[in-house]
Amino acid sequence: MDTVANLLSREQVVDLLHRVQHGGEERVNHLRTLRKALRTPETQLIFIKLENSIQVLAGLLSGSNAQCQLEAAHCLLELSHSPHPSAGLACLPTTPYLLTYLSGQSDKFTELCLYTLGNLCAENEAVREKLLAQGIVPALASCIQRHNLAVVEAVGFVLSQLLQAKDAPVNIVPIVLASGLTPHLLATLQPVPQYGMGAAIECAWCLHYLVCSNVDDGTLVVQGAVSKCSSLLIALGGVMATGSTEEGVEMLVWPLLRSLGNLLAGCKLEGLHPQLRDSRLLPALCVLAQAFLQPHPALARESLWVLNNLTAGSSVFCSAILFLKLVPALIQLLPFSKGINCMVLQVLGNIAHQGTEYCTQLTQAGLLPALCATLKMANPEVVTLSLEVLVMVLASSSEVAEEFTKLKGLRLLEAIQYNSEGEMRLRASYILEHHLTSYSEAGAAAL
Amino acid sequence: MLQPDLLRFLTETESTDTDILAFPVLHVDTRPKEPNLEKLASDCGDDGNEEIPSSPFNFTPQQIRLNKDHEIFEDGDIHRHFYLQDVAANTAELSETPKVSAFRCHIAGCSQLFDTLDGYEHHYSALHRHVCSGCKRSFPSDRLLDIHILEWHDSLFQVMAEKQSMYQCLVEGCDLKFKTSKERKNHLIKTHRYPPDFRFDKSKKSKRKQEKTPHHKDMSMEVSEAPGAGGVEPEHGESMELCASCEPDRQENTDPPHREPLKPRYSHKVPHTICFGQGSTRGFRGRRKKWWRTCIAGKMNWN
Numbered sequence: 035m036d037t038v039a040n041l042l043s044r045e046q047v048v049d050l051l052h053r054v055q056h057g058g059e060e061r062v063n064h065l066r067t068l069r070k071a072l073r074t075p076e077t078q079l080i081f082i083k084l085e086n087s088i089q090v091l092a093g094l095l096s097g098s099n100a101q102c103q104l105e106a107a108h109c110l111l112e113l114s115h116s117p118h119p120s121a122g123l124a125c126l127p128t129t130p131y132l133l134t135y136l137s138g139q140s141d142k143f144t145e146l147c148l149y150t151l152g153n154l155c156a157e158n159e160a161v162r163e164k165l166l167a168q169g170i171v172p173a174l175a176s177c178i179q180r181h182n183l184a185v186v187e188a189v190g191f192v193l194s195q196l197l198q199a200k201d202a203p204v205n206i207v208p209i210v211l212a213s214g215l216t217p218h219l220l221a222t223l224q225p226v227p228q229y230g231m232g233a234a235i236e237c238a239w240c241l242h243y244l245v246c247s248n249v250d251d252g253t254l255v256v257q258g259a260v261s262k263c264s265s266l267l268i269a270l271g272g273v274m275a276t277g278s279t280e281e282g283v284e285m286l287v288w289p290l291l292r293s294l295g296n297l298l299a300g301c302k303l304e305g306l307h308p309q310l311r312d313s314r315l316l317p318a319l320c321v322l323a324q325a326f327l328q329p330h331p332a333l334a335r336e337s338l339w340v341l342n343n344l345t346a347g348s349s350v351f352c353s354a355i356l357f358l359k360l361v362p363a364l365i366q367l368l369p370f371s372k373g374i375n376c377m378v379l380q381v382l383g384n385i386a387h388q389g390t391e392y393c394t395q396l397t398q399a400g401l402l403p404a405l406c407a408t409l410k411m412a413n414p415e416v417v418t419l420s421l422e423v424l425v426m427v428l429a430s431s432s433e434v435a436e437e438f439t440k441l442k443g444l445r446l447l448e449a450i451q452y453n454s455e456g457e458m459r460l461r462a463s464y465i466l467e468h469h470l471t472s473y474s475e476a477g478a479a480a481l
Numbered sequence: 482m483l484q485p486d487l488l489r490f491l492t493e494t495e496s497t498d499t500d501i502l503a504f505p506v507l508h509v510d511t512r513p514k515e516p517n518l519e520k521l522a523s524d525c526g527d528d529g530n531e532e533i534p535s536s537p538f539n540f541t542p543q544q545i546r547l548n549k550d551h552e553i554f555e556d557g558d559i560h561r562h563f564y565l566q567d568v569a570a571n572t573a574e575l576s577e578t579p580k581v582s583a584f585r586c587h588i589a590g591c592s593q594l595f596d597t598l599d600g601y602e603h604h605y606s607a608l609h610r611h612v613c614s615g616c617k618r619s620f621p622s623d624r625l626l627d628i629h630i631l632e633w634h635d636s637l638f639q640v641m642a643e644k645q646s647m648y649q650c651l652v653e654g655c656d657l658k659f660k661t662s663k664e665r666k667n668h669l670i671k672t673h674r675y676p677p678d679f680r681f682d683k684s685k686k687s688k689r690k691q692e693k694t695p696h697h698k699d700m701s702m703e704v705s706e707a708p709g710a711g712g713v714e715p716e717h718g719e720s721m722e723l724c725a726s727c728e729p730d731r732q733e734n735t736d737p738p739h740r741e742p743l744k745p746r747y748s749h750k751v752p753h754t755i756c757f758g759q760g761s762t763r764g765f766r767g768r769r770k771k772w773w774r775t776c777i778a779g780k781m782n783w784n
Contacts, residue, residue: 104600169653169672248548275483461538
């Protein structure tokens with residue numbers, strides 16, 4: 035194994051560059067040495083500041099000897115990792131070649147070029163602007179149609195870097211949508227997650243950024259984005275439910291949830307119904323919330339956010355949750371903080387808001403004892419939301435008031451009246467005065 | 482966790498049984514509870530359902546749209562960042578290609594030596610895959626090869642080019658065409674920000690030049706001019722050589738293939754060509770017969 039000193043002096047780097055330039059038949063070996071040396075940020079910086087250094091690499095990259103080409107590409111990949119802001123700009127002379135080679139046949143080489151381009155895109159607006167002018171998007175659109183999943187993953191990576199730019203909604207997303215890339219992105223979201231998960235992950239994050247840009251949800255919907263996200267989430271939920279943990283699967287679940295959640299919020303729900311007919315999405319979202327509760331509570335919360343967007347104002351989805359008996363599973367999540375219990379209460383509130391029959395079924399599923407627990411929590415938002423849900427349920431029937439009283443609910447409400455939060459006090463008082471009137475005076479004796 | 486039958490439903494049931502539209506939908510009798518609702522207090526009172534404008538409750542079912550930078554997304558974004566760092570570390574391992582015992586390229590006339598499979602695969606793709614059988618130049622992609630054949634070896638192209646814009650932009654996705662290659666080059670530089678010395682945009686130059694060192698079968702790729710400052714010193718014997726006879730299928734051109742080996746046609750200053758031994762031909766792509774193509778028989782399958 036060759037060993038390369040970790041930190042080369044400037045003279046040593048100059049010497050290495052010289053050997054690469056004039057090395058004749060030894061050139062490949064010198065390039066290999068250079069590649070290893072360029073793993074160090076300090077060496078990267080020295081190298082890019084040397085006169086002609088990048089031009090030498092560009093020459094080799096576009097030159098005659100294929101092995102030197104490959105090694106030069108590796109060197110550029112190392113340089114592209116440089117944290118230094120000038121590195122990206124320094125590498126610009128090589129980009130037309132990197133792009134040209136995307137349409138070549140050598141998969142490994144194409145991958146190298148893609149990762150280099152992706153790294154270069156990441157931080158620097160000037161680099162992105164140039165790459166866009168040089169036609170990076172159509173090049174990616176061709177590349178993604180290759181059957182090699184490693185290449186597809188690399189394309190997804192580059193695209194995800196491009197799409198995160200601040201100006202992406204204006205300058206990049208429209209080009210991407212027009213390029214025919216999106217159906218291929220969606221095509222990677224197959225419900226066979228263990229095969230090519232890397233590619234699916236990258237493409238899902240691209241989808242998330244595209245949806246967030248709010249440029250044209252309609253096109254994405256027409257291309258089946260909702261259906262794809264839904265099916266894949268169902269498949270992943272199924273996998274998690276059987277206890278088999280795919281390592282890293284959260285990297286795929288996250289962008290799927292986000293894409294679906296925002297697409298639901300962006301479009302009329304009725305219009306999406308054809309793509310949302312598989313009711314297994316509901317238990318899948320519950321499973322995902324439960325499964326990720328401990329390792330990734332933020333992800334659990336996002337799963338519940340999607341449930342909120344499905345149920346808000348929708349009698350179909352609210353009924354389905356009741357019909358599938360998912361309420362107990364939701365109630366189990368109420369003890370958990372970090373926004374989880376609030377989101378659950380939103381969902382329960384969506385259901386209660388639909389009317390009397392919904393409230394009845396919620397009560398039968400054990401909502402009241404659960405609310406009694408949440409009414410005692412410290413978080414004001416949780417308590418306020420609990421009161422909102424409570425008032426809807428109380429308004430639905432008098433038996434509910436009776437049961438609530440039996441559960442010592444009045445005491446809870448009276449305690450809230452002394453809380454510092456005005457919103458809580460108002461609501462608690464209102465309920466006591468208007469919904470539990472018959473109980474609160476008599477109740478004092480019963481307590 | 483979910484009840485067992487729900488789990489079964491999630492994992493096993495066929496899609497037709499899971500159609501949400503088949504589920505019963507409960508009757509909806511939602512009453513708006515917005516604050517400041519101008520509802521008369523004459524709503525019947527005893528069931529406690531009256532809407533009083535001073536109700537503090539304001540729960541409204543609402544779909545929530547979260548933008549990319551919303552704080553709810555922060556955790557996931559951090560994990561994504563770490564994931565990508567891992568990916569970057571893994572691509573560094575792309576570099577560590579296993580070495581094999583050295584072997585030579587099997588294409589006749591090319592005796593390049595390799596000690597890694599990746600190196601060989603790339604060499605093959607870069608130099609032997611998209612080759613013009615007319616002039617033996619090699620190209621990085623089908624598309625550039627096609628453009629080359631059209632512009633260099635198709636006399637009909639020359640005729641048409643006198644009347645209309647035929648020189649297409651090299652950038653994929655840009656459908657513009659130009660009257661001359663110079664105009665195209667200017668377009669590449671101005672609009673697509675390409676360098677003036679981009680190697681795959683050479684113009685036709687005179688082909689008759691001096692001798693070159695023979696023997697070394699190293700391949701050169703087509704270049705425009707030597708790149709500006711920082712040119713790489715050519716490898717020893719890096720030259721263009723003609724291959725020995727090659728047999729393009731159904732060739733109808735008038736240029737006879739060179740039969741004497743190692744008689745160079747180009748100088749250092751003129752773009753190098755790639756020279757191969759007998760590149761075997763596979764036939765045309767179904768285009769006009771005047772176009773020559775060298776296709777490699779049997780695609781190399783590396784998967």
